[in-house]
Amino acid sequence: MIRDFTDDEARRALVLKWGMAAADEIPAWVAEMDYALAPPVAEALADAVALGMTGYPPFETGGELGKAYAGFAARHYDQDVDPGQVLPVVDVTAGVRFALDVLSDEGPMVMPGPAYSPQLEVAQVTGRERVDLLLDPDADRAEIDLDHLDRLFADGARTLLLTQPHNPWGRVFTRAELEGIRDVVVRHGARVISDEIHAPLVLPGAEHVSYLAIDGTADHAVAVVASSKAFNTAGLRCAQIITTDPATRDRLVNVPMVRNDSWSTLGVVAAVAAYNHGDPWLAALVQRLDEQRSLLASLLAEHLPQARMRPLEATYLVWLDLRAYGHDEAAQLIRDRGRVWLFDGSDYQAGLAGHVRLNIATSPERLTEIVHRMAAALAS
Ligand SMILES: Cc1ncc(COP(=O)(O)O)c(C=O)c1O
Structure with missing residues (x-):
């Protein structure tokens, strides 16, 4: 029920998150999901536009x-x-x-x-x-x-x-x-x-x-x-x-x-x-996010074992403590070297070093690639 956008679809649909990212970047910053609209919402909107409800x-x-x-x-x-x-x-x-x-x-x-x-x-x-x-x-x-x-x-x-x-x-x-x-x-x-x-x-x-x-x-x-x-x-x-x-x-x-x-x-x-x-679609979404949460935990354990992930009880926005890797501006480094766009911890608390916020509402394949790129960036 949850349909992943292709990169092209995401770039057209999510004009901030993807539209502002460079062609070689994976955006995982702003809180939007790389998924197609829930069908009941898309249908209601299409009907409303057809009726001229503007x-x-x-x-x-x-x-x-x-x-x-x-x-x-x-x-x-x-x-x-x-x-x-x-x-x-x-x-x-x-x-x-x-x-x-x-x-x-x-x-x-x-x-x-x-x-x-x-x-x-x-x-x-x-x-x-x-x-x-x-x-x-x-x-x-x-x-x-x-x-x-x-x-x-x-x-x-x-x-x-x-x-x-x-x-x-x-x-x-x-x-x-x-x-x-x-x-x-x-x-x-x-x-x-x-x-x-x-x-x-x-x-x-x-x-x-x-x-x-x-x-x-x-x-x-x-x-x-x-x-x-x-x-x-x-x-x-x-x-x-x-x-x-x-x-x-x-x-x-x-x-x-x-x-x-x-x-x-x-x-x-x-x-x-x-x-x-929207209940059935939302239930499928929560299941997908739960799977993404588990996938991230195993990817971090394998590729970024010193990362500390705060338990994610809700949202698709993961708070990661990367201080063990010794880079104060972790998000900038990951963006420059890994071409993954995250929010830096200092955006959420002035002066906070070594933290990033990662958006996991994407496909398992992209999440895997994101963690591989983060690990390579932090290692180099
Ligand atoms: C806690 C919180 N409040 C508000 C918002 C933004 O909501 P809105 O766009 O409706 O202001 C966000 C977006 O991620 C959020 O995380």
Whole structure:
């Protein structure tokens, strides 16, 4: 059910990831998958274009999109979502910025890092300071340090940007961890924005719990979700903010339209099709990613035995510690010598040396070639 793009197809379809790569490069950087669209999504889009559905989307909470997301959340996360509390936004990062701007107090925003790089500036563009809660690269398990979080709030931070599941940590936070976070947040009367874009991509062995499903979070949290990462439709511009209390929803809805008006009709069509009809394709995708995860582990053991791979509980984005190979700017070296395009760890945490993020949502053959090229580059 998962159809791999050929190189030519990928170059035509993924105009950023592949289109910007040189002819001899394998791109494994930006979070897009080298797979053809899920048929129900492709068909819904083709039908919508044939019908001329290229005008403005309706301004509404709930609607078809709200119902579709509520159904998806119930089936996949056993989560009760009120369709009327599903608010469209242009994309997840815009939703994070919007929620921060409208809902949060003025003080700094805590960002666990290394963090998804485009969001590193989100606090700043809303006039807030970002304070980092950085993972120790030598820590056995990637966890949010609650004592540190407590100190940052005590020092004046007012919002936590949670990424659940986390990119690039690869972690899916457990209910107990989320409850621990909730306790600290409540103690300080702070807010949480939970970026849950990767929730559909939880791999076997882990289970997604939305921060909103934790008791006592309704009055201080929103989640920002999308089908775009799991269904490869990021260019269609549609994400959703989920609220659990009407007062929060009303604060987001009752803003001047210009603050939140740019999601697209085709994005809504794709999201509704993915949520309503995408389950079989998504199951096949998760199985493929699980296989890619195992393949990568065996390729690393054979060809890059000193690489340290953080356990990948969700996403197709692997965080690799290559410090043992002694190159600070590992991604640049691998690109120059191996012609594989990865993200460097320093993109996610300024100054972090020797780490890379590798996108494994490709064919087994390409993943094998990527690791061979990385090993050769690091050895030379
Ligand atoms: C954690 C996280 N949030 C948001 C995004 C981007 O989402 P959007 O394009 O909807 O802003 C990504 C992309 O990979 C991501 O990893």
